[in-house]
Amino acid sequence: MKACVYRAPGAPLEVAEVPDPIAGPGELVVRVKACGICGSDLHAAGRNFRMPPGTILGHEFSGVVETLGDGVEGFERGDPVGEAQRCREVKLVGFGEVPGAYAELMKTRPASVFKMPPGMSFREAATVEPLVVGLHGLHRAGFQAGENCVVMGAGPIGIATMLWARFAGARAIVVSELSEPRRRLALTMGADAAVDPRMHNPAGKVESLTGAGPQVIFECIGAPGAMAEAIAYAQRSSRVVIIGVCTEDDGFAPITAMSKELDMRFSLGMERAEVEMAIAALASGRVATAPMITHTMGIDDLPKAFAALALPTNQSKVMIEF
Amino acid sequence: MKACVYRAPGAPLEVAEVPDPIAGPGELVVRVKACGICGSDLHAAGRNFRMPPGTILGHEFSGVVETLGDGVEGFERGDPVGEAQRCREVKLVGFGEVPGAYAELMKTRPASVFKMPPGMSFREAATVEPLVVGLHGLHRAGFQAGENCVVMGAGPIGIATMLWARFAGARAIVVSELSEPRRRLALTMGADAAVDPRMHNPAGKVESLTGAGPQVIFECIGAPGAMAEAIAYAQRSSRVVIIGVCTEDDGFAPITAMSKELDMRFSLGMERAEVEMAIAALASGRVATAPMITHTMGIDDLPKAFAALALPTNQSKVMIEF
């Protein structure tokens, strides 16, 4: 089959012919229909994460069951399925141990996928994972209806978080984002305002909209300096929820966080109930992720799109389709 | 002016000619445009609450500023205003001490009213108070996006609570209500299901919809037996929020509540921030109360409508208009 293969830290991915996966006992092989590019993929490929050359990345996938290994129950050939595991548990699919879904076929286990409900598209199904990351962040915030928030970053995780804050009855949601097209996307998808933080303080915007500051700051950027920026936007007793994965050291002035008596809550992973809730909300149309998919392409164009995402971008979720 | 006057416990209200109120220092006189009938009014008029004969009930009102007393700032003649005080603080407007809004004119204070935002109708403005009662109950529940709930009763408070649960990202909301028209209303306004509790267990309905039971039971009936019923619907560790005002003694089997380790949270009153949030949500259209107004009439027909509400009813919010 055709797959998109990792060669070395920082090197471009390559499309190559590799052997088809074979479903062992308790395994499924899925014909991939869509697979999103995750920031974790970019991190893993860009730095020396000790992934073996030949790794096939990609875990935000959907597809159709192609073959079933011995002993697999509850699935049939032809079932449409999406991925619902923990993206960031490094020893999982798509990070070296198990080949991922930047390929025509991929091998997985029943516990890692969900059956797509009627009416859900493959594109939507491939967004369940980032959607759940945002939902977990919302739960970490203990977010209450009527609270104001700032969402830092309008990449897929920022958009997902914003969707859930809206779903959960946020009063004002102000997105902070450098890219103008991403700000427009955030507005289209439900933000009350989207500001360029070089020009406007998003917390000030919250206050001008509602007369009160943000109770919650969602940090969805994951780059050095982001914690300090989140702390700056916080008001007294705000909760600052760190969802963006920053793989480098980062710092700030503790005295600022103390003077505001902040709660910083780090968010990672997901609960089974959150996965179910995201699927249900997506299936019912109460949460809609389709507009966050700003670019799709075939597998042959993946290396180029992948490289482009490593730089500052105007895209949100970028996805391959078959 | 014309007013609708209380005479004695259990006796019908009477439309009568009474003197116009005069705005003293720090007071406003408002020309009433709409005023809802609240369950508290029915309780107060039906039993011996020691209200003086001649009391003018009615506190869920909206109208237009007619005259301003000395020293009133921030308001002008002609300003459209709605009521935003604590309905259940008995020493307030409409319960004997200060004449209420079942009248052409009524006297109030700046702190008890809000200026209606552009585009809000007088009808909607008169629903702010019951809307805030539901929001306070939601906050008492510590309701989290994705939770399931049962709402007992589809009167105005039940409907308001259901609207907020929806607003706050409830997964499944099942309304329990004896009246078929009220069940239809609940479905129209956003409930996932509405059941007759004599026929179907609403908690079972939640489970059939989502695979899990209700984390929260909102009791919005306020009659003897309602606590026991709420406890019966609860699952282990549910929160049971008592919003309905039951003025009689009520009981249940503590052992049932113990075996489920329930939290029963009693809800009364409101916070200033909740009033502001309800007004903002109503003004933005994110929460819409208009459909809950099932009947309106002029003041001359109020005594009859008032008497009808004391019996089991198919109505939700009933309102006079001028």
Added chain:
Amino acid sequence: MKACVYRAPGAPLEVAEVPDPIAGPGELVVRVKACGICGSDLHAAGRNFRMPPGTILGHEFSGVVETLGDGVEGFERGDPVGEAQRCREVKLVGFGEVPGAYAELMKTRPASVFKMPPGMSFREAATVEPLVVGLHGLHRAGFQAGENCVVMGAGPIGIATMLWARFAGARAIVVSELSEPRRRLALTMGADAAVDPRMHNPAGKVESLTGAGPQVIFECIGAPGAMAEAIAYAQRSSRVVIIGVCTEDDGFAPITAMSKELDMRFSLGMERAEVEMAIAALASGRVATAPMITHTMGIDDLPKAFAALALPTNQSKVMIEF
């Protein structure tokens, strides 16, 4: 062996000769050294709980391992052990299904007992279970150091709850108790005050000691009327924790609970971590239960002592010893 046997609802227990228990696979037989009388035993024997005649009650026991069934690991003959299961899960030891510890020997499972740490007496070990009931109630309260509380009832559960409130840094603990000897016991064991509720309001006593009312009311009586009394002692936003098991219907005026916006939290059962903590606190001497054992006797005198406890009593924990 000699055992004390239940015959019929309301009938006195009888000391009788019964066959020795034999340890089946995975079971232990323990030679009983001490066994407390629990309120649940009194409830079970006094009413028609459908216990088969011949039931041997008693679950708050300690003793020494006598024989081990096949496959039991981690225990040796001679090990001193105490009981640590859920007292109130009715299908457990001592309530009809499995014979209990009002006997010279009793059969149990490794998961239901703990090995006594060095220096713990058999009497103390037999108090672990009521001690954990109090700790679970403390946790249900979310009790914070510096809070004031009222403890209603100075039976073993009330005393245990009081010990933990003290352990957890309560500011003022006022015990409400009808019996004068029990009030003295509560004072000896750490209460700041103990009042007769017919004479003094315990909440008022809290206020006179600290200038503030009780944030938490622990209801450890479990009789009709106790919830209403707890609600009466509460101040605005208090948590009322119901620990006492009331097997009859009970009622109160919901409007009172609403006007204070109370949280009523029902408490039953225990967590494994709570059992471990109680054992550790008892072993370290930070919590001492010995003084709550107000009466001990041999098994021959158990029927009389058991009958006496069904009436209002000045005793706290009553225990048989071998």
Added chain:
Amino acid sequence: MKACVYRAPGAPLEVAEVPDPIAGPGELVVRVKACGICGSDLHAAGRNFRMPPGTILGHEFSGVVETLGDGVEGFERGDPVGEAQRCREVKLVGFGEVPGAYAELMKTRPASVFKMPPGMSFREAATVEPLVVGLHGLHRAGFQAGENCVVMGAGPIGIATMLWARFAGARAIVVSELSEPRRRLALTMGADAAVDPRMHNPAGKVESLTGAGPQVIFECIGAPGAMAEAIAYAQRSSRVVIIGVCTEDDGFAPITAMSKELDMRFSLGMERAEVEMAIAALASGRVATAPMITHTMGIDDLPKAFAALALPTNQSKVMIEF
């Protein structure tokens, strides 16, 4: 009067003769009996905080009312008083605006002092403020009886925090501290263990004592690197409470905090109820601070002692006495 005066950033304090303070309307003059050296004093004097030359530092004082300005009620000449304001609000007593208590007399306001209860010594009264800082940190942790914790640092704030964790029913408290005398002090005052973090992991010590890790890490050092160390000691879902004031930038690897899903809670300031509780606990003997006072001296020796504390020290609370 004699006072100890600040001259310039980093320069030694000087004992000098200055004019006696005079009580203006609403003010008190207190004859100082004891005054502790606070870490904030060291920070303020050591760096360029823009304090005017001539500032008299010192805010953790106790003394006797000497004169009362016009309109002061509730105090009489001779009343023993202690300080109970917010140490870290920089515009307060002892930081430039109002002369402090490194002096024979000092001027204050009734709201900033409390009347010492009978039996409290001047030394103890001068420890109320650091004691309350620890209590506030405990409350920020939402500390529950039976939880384990690590306390980083056995200076006065670390000791105070440890005292409250004990008071609040901690299961195991392990103190991490470089200085051997300070570790001995921590053990004397109630820690279960005290380790040198260069030799032993305090979280590992918690686990070896109880079989479980620390739910709470209290950071009471306030130096660069301390946050990273606290994060390293945390287990999954721990709360990390930052109480130590670090006036420089500090950093850590966010990915570590994320992988444990930590809550970092910054703690500063105090509530009136906390002050009252600390006074009550100290007066009752339930919390005892006297042993943490490791060194006292007269005002003439203050400059030397002050300078010594700026370096790593074996002392805990150091105090002047008159």
